[in-house]
Amino acid sequence: MKISHLFQLAGMFLIPLFMVLIPLFLGKYYGIYSIKKSPTILNAPIGTAVGAAFGLLAFMLAFTFQIVANRYDSRKELLLEEVTNIRTTYLRAGLIPEPFRSDTKKLITEYVDLRLEVADDYSKLDHMISRSQQILDTFWDYTEQLAEQDRSSEVYALYITSVNDLVDNYNQRVSMTLEYRIPVAIIVVLFIIEVLSMFALGYNFGISGKGTYSINLILAIVFAVVMFLILALDRPETGLVKLNTKPLITLQNQLRSM
Numbered sequence: 001m002k003i004s005h006l007f008q009l010a011g012m013f014l015i016p017l018f019m020v021l022i023p024l025f026l027g028k029y030y031g032i033y034s035i036k037k038s039p040t041i042l043n044a045p046i047g048t049a050v051g052a053a054f055g056l057l058a059f060m061l062a063f064t065f066q067i068v069a070n071r072y073d074s075r076k077e078l079l080l081e082e083v084t085n086i087r088t089t090y091l092r093a094g095l096i097p098e099p100f101r102s103d104t105k106k107l108i109t110e111y112v113d114l115r116l117e118v119a120d121d122y123s124k125l126d127h128m129i130s131r132s133q134q135i136l137d138t139f140w141d142y143t144e145q146l147a148e149q150d151r152s153s154e155v156y157a158l159y160i161t162s163v164n165d166l167v168d169n170y171n172q173r174v175s176m177t178l179e180y181r182i183p184v185a186i187i188v189v190l191f192i193i194e195v196l197s198m199f200a201l202g203y204n205f206g207i208s209g210k211g212t213y214s215i216n217l218i219l220a221i222v223f224a225v226v227m228f229l230i231l232a233l234d235r236p237e238t239g240l241v242k243l244n245t246k247p248l249i250t251l252q253n254q255l256r257s258m
Contacts, residue, residue: 020223068234146159
């Protein structure tokens with residue numbers, strides 16, 4: 001595992017952790033200072049304000065988690081769709097003449113191998129993208145050559161349609177995996193609400209004399225774990241939350257046995 005990858009994972013956990021601990025401690029010490037300066041502040045409806053802030057924080061967490069959960073489901077659907085498209089292309093390659101037939105089947109097998117390699121080791125992601133694009137470009141070159149030979153052939157049309165579906169599926173998977181992220185504005189608003197909510201809770205602890213360091217730490221860890229899960233789902237390239245690749249493994253075995 002690369003050092004940069006380790007720093008990324010550490011940041012995904014430690015940043016949310018400290019963004020809870022620091023506001024909690026600052027709020028608590030400010031509450032202690034306030035209660036010494038003005039004891040009547042205990043009569044203020046601070047608990048109600050803290051409850052409202054945490055209600056909004058819970059809503060934002062649920063909203064953000066729903067976004068990444070939907071994207072995870074979309075990646076799973078695209079994987080199953082890709083397996084179907086790959087198998088269809090492989091079978092329809094048997095309808096076209098040599099050398100396109102053998103070359104297509106050979107490249108399709110390599111294409112599946114690349115998918116499984118990157119599923120086990122995301123450090124090979126750049127190689128997979130580069131080589132997959134080369135394979136798809138080769139397939140498209142084959143479709144152009146076949147179309148020049150006979151534009152009215154229904155058999156060639158079936159092969160061309162399969163290649164087109166495979167290219168579309170590849171572009172969707174790459175975009176879904178690497179380009180679509182939780183909007184930065186949502187992350188910023190989420191952390192702002194979290195910081196203010198934790199400050200308010202710490203303030204409430206300070207003026208009431210409640211709240212220990214262990215409680216603060218547990219609360220920080222719980223929030224950090226939730227945010228870590230959200231960020232892990234949002235960044236599949238970290239390899240922490242993987243899709244079930246059994247359909248690809250089954251397809252790989254089938255192609256090798258043909």
